[in-house]
Structure formats: structure tokens, C-alpha cells
Amino acid sequence: MSVAVDIITIVAITAGAFFFLAGTVGLLRFPDTLTRLHALTKADNLGLGLVVLGLVPQAGSLRGGLKLLCVWALALLAGAMVSQLIAREASGQRGDPAMRHDGPPP
Amino acid sequence: MTVASALEMALAAVVLGVATWTIAARETFAAVVGFVTYGLLLALIWVRLDAVDVALVEAAIGGGLGGVLLLGAAARLRVTETPTATERPSATVRVGAALLSAAVAAALATGVILLPDPAPTLAPAAAANATATGLGNPVTNVLMAFRAMDTMLEKVVLLLALVGVWSLAPDRLWGGHPGPRHRADPLGTLAFLARLLPPVGIVVGIYVFWTGKDHPGGAFQGGTILAAMWLLVMMAGIADAPQVSSRRLRIVLIAGPGIFLAVGLAGFAIGSAFLAYPVAYAKPLILGIEVAMTLTIAATLGLLLAGAPERSAGQ
Incomplete structure (x- = not known):
């Protein structure tokens, strides 16, 4: 039983590490902001998700496992929201003049 | 060398690299991003040192709110960035600053190296009285x-x-x-x-x-x-x-x-x-x-x- 659980952990974390690597390569190699964001979400969502999935069986307690899942859920939420905000900034349609780095428009 | 110590050495090398990059970055905004990364990596080092309390503060203040504070400052300074970038301080000032920084770094390094081993600590006294407050x-x-x-x-x-x-x-x-x-x-x-x-x-x-x-x-x-x-x-x-x-x-x-x-x-x-x-x-x-x-x-x-x-x- 514990061998099977360990194999699940190793496979899931290896797959997660692969997505982190692929996301990082994409972040460095892709030509513009939007495609780089696309690469980043692979690392954030799938990479972290698979790592968490691999760690949950090792958490030892239900509470620990749920905490790990919460970490993933919060990272998903933050990642999705921040990607939206960066993408909007990149395409030049921001709503809040006070938050612009160059100050309010004349 | 165990996997854990290899990881720690790699982490320390990355922290030093990010620190150097933060200082060398020409643009204020880029330097702030470097500083935030530095704070988050430093938090990982504190975790490796079993100082989880410090790691939490470093991540929250050094990586989080401190970063936001500096981003705000960078945004305010953006207007003045181009004029200040073209100004170069005189050679005397730059040599003086370099000497002063090197002296401070050398003094700190000497201090750390000269620490007695084991370092003076009040940890045993704190541990012995831990029951006095009822906190764990x-x-x-x-x-x-x-x-x-x-x-x-x-x-x-x-x-x-x-x-x-x-x-x-x-x-x-x-x-x-x-x-x-x-x-x-x-x-x-x-x-x-x-x-x-x-x-x-x-x-x-x-x-x-x-x-x-x-x-x-x-x-x-x-x-x-x-x-x-x-x-x-x-x-x-x-x-x-x-x-x-x-x-x-x-x-x-x-x-x-x-x-x-x-x-x-x-x-x-x-x-x-x-x-x-x-x-x-x-x-x-x-x-x-x-x-x-x-x-x-x-x-x-x-x-x-x-x-x-x-x-x-x-x-």
C-alpha cells in the first residue's frame, strides 16, 4: 500500500516539476507578455497542482492534506486574477488612473 | 554531500545572485522586483534554518508589504528617473562609496567569523522557563x-x-x-x-x-x-x-x-x-x-x- 502511494507521489511530483520547467522555459523564450502569461499559468496551475496532488498522500493527516489543497486553490485564484490584470495592463486598457505608474492622464 | 545541503547551497547562491542583481539593476522598478524575489528566497532560507516564525515575517514584510511600499516609491520616482540616470557622481564620491561599502562588509564578515563557537546564547534559559507563561x-x-x-x-x-x-x-x-x-x-x-x-x-x-x-x-x-x-x-x-x-x-x-x-x-x-x-x-x-x-x-x-x-x- 505505502509503495503504491509513494509511486503516485513520485509520478505526480515529477510531472509537476516538468510543467514548472516547461513554464519557465516558455517564460524565458516566448516573444510577448500574453504568450509569457500563458506559459506562466502552466507552471502555476498544473505544476503546483500536480506537486500538491503528489504531497497530499504524504501529508499524514486529513487537516494537513486539506491545507495543501487550500494552498493550491488560493494560488489558482491569485494566478488567474493577476494574469488578467497583467494582460489588461499589457493591452493598454486600464481602469484606475491613480494606480498607473505614470500618474493620472493629463 | 546530502541532497538537503546541496539544495541549501544552491539556494544561498541564488540569493546572492539576486542580491547582486538588485543592486546592479539600473531601473528602480526592476530593482524593486529583484528585492521582492530576494525577500521570498530569504524566507525559504529561514525555513531551512528551522526559523519558521522569522520566515513568515520575512515573506510577509520583506516580500509582501515592503515590496508594495517600494513599488509605490518607484512609481513616484518614475518622473525623475531619466534625469537622475544621466547624472554621474564624481569619481571621488564613487570611490568613497565603494570603500565605505567594502569596509562595512569586511567589518560584518570579521564579526561573524570571530564569533565564539558555540555562540553565546540564552536559548537554554528561555527553554527552561518556557512553562512560566503557558504558551507553547x-x-x-x-x-x-x-x-x-x-x-x-x-x-x-x-x-x-x-x-x-x-x-x-x-x-x-x-x-x-x-x-x-x-x-x-x-x-x-x-x-x-x-x-x-x-x-x-x-x-x-x-x-x-x-x-x-x-x-x-x-x-x-x-x-x-x-x-x-x-x-x-x-x-x-x-x-x-x-x-x-x-x-x-x-x-x-x-x-x-x-x-x-x-x-x-x-x-x-x-x-x-x-x-x-x-x-x-x-x-x-x-x-x-x-x-x-x-x-x-x-x-x-x-x-x-x-x-x-x-x-x-x-x-
């Missing part, structure tokens, strides 16, 4: 009981920093709202996040404070999370920063150090000295102080980031 986290014991004076003064310093920021306000705006009024699309992403995240963040902040009595966590870490939630709501334009003349706000700001000081003075009557807690009531007294401190820290950090009053009332 040795860091909280030191912060709230054995070195309570330092913690109290630290809160006063935080308050003084806020007074310093507020004093930048011109006379006619004194008592007004801090910072610019943020306006985001009320149906946009930021407003959605600012409605979705705070219920979770407030629970996590209170949990981090509460668990600090027996596990890593505490008033500062919890208060920082609460401050971050408040800032999110302010930046999304859902709530405005309160007027700095608000009496309720002022009460929250002085609650932490005020109650700390009151309990400390009461120590003369009910305990044996200033800040001496009677053993039977040590735990409830410490927790009571920490509740007030969490609120004060959250309010102070939030207002530090909101900035000096920039709008008069109602604007």
Missing part, C-alpha cells in the same frame, strides 16, 4: 514575556513611522484621506478579487495570530495578512481609506502599545516589576495584548502603505 511557542515566549519591553517599543516605533508619513501632508489637507482615491472597474477583475479574497484572508490572518501561541505565527504575521486584505479592498476602490482625523482610527492605532503599556504598569501592582505578569494570568494577559496588537499592526501597516493625506475630507 518559544518565540512568542521571548517576544511577549522575556523581552516584552523590546516588542512594546517596536510597536511604538511603528506608530512613530506612521506619524512621520502623515507629517508629509500639507497643512490644508491635514486630517483628510491618505493617498489617491483608487477607482477600479466595479465589475472588473480587481473588484471581484477584493470581494472574494478578504473573507478567506481575514480567517487566515486571525488563524495565524491565534496559532502563534503554540506554533509559528503571531500578532505581526497575522496583522500583516489583515493589512494586505484591507489594502486590496482600498485599491479595488470598494472602500476608501479613512480620514486620518477619525477618532475610531486613532483608538485602533494606539490600542496595541496602549494596552501593552497599561499591563506593563499594572505589573508594579499585581506582579513584581514593570511588564511582569502574575503567573496565573500570564496567558490571558499576553493573548489580550496580542489581540490589540494584531489590530494595531494591521491598521498601521495599511495606513503606512496608503501614504500621507492627499485629499481633504469628502474628496
Whole structure:
């Protein structure tokens, strides 16, 4: 039983590490902001998700496992929201003049 | 060499690399991003050193709120960036700065190398008296009981920093709202996040404070999370920063150090000295102080980031 659980952990974390690597390569190699964001979400969502999935069986307690899942859920939420905000900034349609780095428009 | 020590060495090398890059970066914005990365990596090092309490503070302050503060400063300095980049200080100034930095680094390195081995420590004494307060986290014991004076003064310093920021306000705006009024699309992403995240963040902040009595966590870490939630709501334009003349706000700001000081003075009557807690009531007294401190820290950090009053009332 514990061998099977360990194999699940190793496979899931290896797959997660692969997505982190692929996301990082994409972040460095892709030509513009939007495609780089696309690469980043692979690392954030799938990479972290698979790592968490691999760690949950090792958490030892239900509470620990749920905490790990919460970490993933919060990272998903933050990642999705921040990607939206960066993408909007990149395409030049921001709503809040006070938050612009160059100050309010004349 | 074990896997763990290889990981630690790689981590240390990356931290040094990021630190060098932060100093070398020509653009203020890029340097700030480097500094935030540096803070988060440093937090990982503290975790590897088993100092989880410090790691939490480093991640929350060094990587989080400190980063936001510096980003705000970088945004304000953007106008002056091009003129200052073209100015070059004279060779004397640059050589002097380099010599001074090298001397400070050398003095620090000498100090670290000359430390006696084992280093002088009060850890055994703190561990031996751990049962006196009824708290399970040795860091909280030191912060709230054995070195309570330092913690109290630290809160006063935080308050003084806020007074310093507020004093930048011109006379006619004194008592007004801090910072610019943020306006985001009320149906946009930021407003959605600012409605979705705070219920979770407030629970996590209170949990981090509460668990600090027996596990890593505490008033500062919890208060920082609460401050971050408040800032999110302010930046999304859902709530405005309160007027700095608000009496309720002022009460929250002085609650932490005020109650700390009151309990400390009461120590003369009910305990044996200033800040001496009677053993039977040590735990409830410490927790009571920490509740007030969490609120004060959250309010102070939030207002530090909101900035000096920039709008008069109602604007």
C-alpha cells in the first residue's frame, strides 16, 4: 500500500516539476507578455497542482492534506486574477488612473 | 554531500545572485522586483534554518508589504528617473562609496567569523522557563514575556513611522484621506478579487495570530495578512481609506502599545516589576495584548502603505 502511494507521489511530483520547467522555459523564450502569461499559468496551475496532488498522500493527516489543497486553490485564484490584470495592463486598457505608474492622464 | 545541503547551497547562491542583481539593476522598478524575489528566497532560507516564525515575517514584510511600499516609491520616482540616470557622481564620491561599502562588509564578515563557537546564547534559559507563561511557542515566549519591553517599543516605533508619513501632508489637507482615491472597474477583475479574497484572508490572518501561541505565527504575521486584505479592498476602490482625523482610527492605532503599556504598569501592582505578569494570568494577559496588537499592526501597516493625506475630507 505505502509503495503504491509513494509511486503516485513520485509520478505526480515529477510531472509537476516538468510543467514548472516547461513554464519557465516558455517564460524565458516566448516573444510577448500574453504568450509569457500563458506559459506562466502552466507552471502555476498544473505544476503546483500536480506537486500538491503528489504531497497530499504524504501529508499524514486529513487537516494537513486539506491545507495543501487550500494552498493550491488560493494560488489558482491569485494566478488567474493577476494574469488578467497583467494582460489588461499589457493591452493598454486600464481602469484606475491613480494606480498607473505614470500618474493620472493629463 | 546530502541532497538537503546541496539544495541549501544552491539556494544561498541564488540569493546572492539576486542580491547582486538588485543592486546592479539600473531601473528602480526592476530593482524593486529583484528585492521582492530576494525577500521570498530569504524566507525559504529561514525555513531551512528551522526559523519558521522569522520566515513568515520575512515573506510577509520583506516580500509582501515592503515590496508594495517600494513599488509605490518607484512609481513616484518614475518622473525623475531619466534625469537622475544621466547624472554621474564624481569619481571621488564613487570611490568613497565603494570603500565605505567594502569596509562595512569586511567589518560584518570579521564579526561573524570571530564569533565564539558555540555562540553565546540564552536559548537554554528561555527553554527552561518556557512553562512560566503557558504558551507553547518559544518565540512568542521571548517576544511577549522575556523581552516584552523590546516588542512594546517596536510597536511604538511603528506608530512613530506612521506619524512621520502623515507629517508629509500639507497643512490644508491635514486630517483628510491618505493617498489617491483608487477607482477600479466595479465589475472588473480587481473588484471581484477584493470581494472574494478578504473573507478567506481575514480567517487566515486571525488563524495565524491565534496559532502563534503554540506554533509559528503571531500578532505581526497575522496583522500583516489583515493589512494586505484591507489594502486590496482600498485599491479595488470598494472602500476608501479613512480620514486620518477619525477618532475610531486613532483608538485602533494606539490600542496595541496602549494596552501593552497599561499591563506593563499594572505589573508594579499585581506582579513584581514593570511588564511582569502574575503567573496565573500570564496567558490571558499576553493573548489580550496580542489581540490589540494584531489590530494595531494591521491598521498601521495599511495606513503606512496608503501614504500621507492627499485629499481633504469628502474628496
